[in-house]
Amino acid sequence: MSGRAVSMSDSSVGAPSRPRTAAGHDRGDAGNPRPLFDRGFLAADKTTRAVLADLVADLSRAGLTPDDLSNAELVLAEVLNNIAEHAYSKAPGPVELRVELQRAGLGCTISDQGRSLPAGVVPDPELPLIAPPDHLPEGGFGWHIIRCLTTDLRYAKDGDWNRLSLRIPWAD
Amino acid sequence: MNKTIAEDGVDIATSRVGQALVVTVMDSRIDAAVAIEFKEAVRTEAESPGNPVILDLSNVTFLDSSGLGAVVAVMKLLGAERRLELSGLTPPVAKVFRLTRMDSVFTIHSELPGALRATG
Numbered sequence: 001m002s003g004r005a006v007s008m009s010d011s012s013v014g015a016p017s018r019p020r021t022a023a024g025h026d027r028g029d030a031g032n033p034r035p036l037f038d039r040g041f042l043a044a045d046k047t048t049r050a051v052l053a054d055l056v057a058d059l060s061r062a063g064l065t066p067d068d069l070s071n072a073e074l075v076l077a078e079v080l081n082n083i084a085e086h087a088y089s090k091a092p093g094p095v096e097l098r099v100e101l102q103r104a105g106l107g108c109t110i111s112d113q114g115r116s117l118p119a120g121v122v123p124d125p126e127l128p129l130i131a132p133p134d135h136l137p138e139g140g141f142g143w144h145i146i147r148c149l150t151t152d153l154r155y156a157k158d159g160d161w162n163r164l165s166l167r168i169p170w171a172d
Numbered sequence: 173m174n175k176t177i178a179e180d181g182v183d184i185a186t187s188r189v190g191q192a193l194v195v196t197v198m199d200s201r202i203d204a205a206v207a208i209e210f211k212e213a214v215r216t217e218a219e220s221p222g223n224p225v226i227l228d229l230s231n232v233t234f235l236d237s238s239g240l241g242a243v244v245a246v247m248k249l250l251g252a253e254r255r256l257e258l259s260g261l262t263p264p265v266a267k268v269f270r271l272t273r274m275d276s277v278f279t280i281h282s283e284l285p286g287a288l289r290a291t292g
Contacts, residue, residue, distance in 0.1 A: 074268065081204045136277065144271070
């Protein structure tokens with residue numbers, strides 16, 4: 001439990017390029033929500049698998065229902081796949097995944113230093129046209145799945161970091 | 173040590189029952205890490221005769237959009253004369269088909285009839 005980054009006294013550097021939206025932005029949860037999962041790793045398919053396995057084990061230990069577990073695993077798989085395939089299409093780079101328990105669901109923040117999201121906004125694509133036999137899409141479902149299973153989807157640039165935050169509401 | 177499933181390819185079993193070729197996925201995940209291997213493995217197995225091809229997904233507990241894309245790709249590979257049908261979707265897998273409306277594209281059996289069950 002070493003104190004995390006927030007010690008204001010030391011950071012008197014006052015880098016003006018870094019917008020600090022720290023506390024007060026955590027709507028709905030007074031006090032400090034404890035992260036259930038906090039992990040830094042390099043983006044890649046196989047790493048994604050391993051991280052998701054650890055995440056599911058931790059969330060399962062925290063008492064999440066099978067539905068909530070599978071929603072979290074699916075949403076975060078899609079986000080991490082996007083990062084590996086698009087943000088870091090040339091070479092793997094650092095990713096940080098933080099998941100915390102909130103009253104309304106799981107609050108997740110996923111950060112990377114790769115290519116920014118196009119136009120700096122969270123994509124909201126139409127579901128691809130499905131009209132067999134001529135139109136059978138093999139891709140383009142990722143963001144649709146993410147949007148179906150999340151609320152409070154936000155994207156921001158924080159220095160070199162892309163920060164995507166989202167909430168996965170309880171399935172109930 | 174720490175062998176991943178992906179390094180060994182995707183584990184698949186097939187059986188021929190009546191006219192149908194049943195392709196049972198033995199692994200629990202079809203995700204971005206194995207989507208291409210999965211497609212290739214099913215393509216190879218589907219060289220055996222049988223129509224329809226029934227993809228038995230009862231062991232699969234996780235499918236992401238890459239995995240879904242691979243299943244669609246298999247359907248296309250089989251061409252117009254051979255149907256791909258699905259069987260045994262676990263709840264997390266069924267959810268992906270439902271959310272993407274891909275459940276409208278496939279004939280989906282809740283489970284393989286006893287006679288069709290792949291043994292081994």
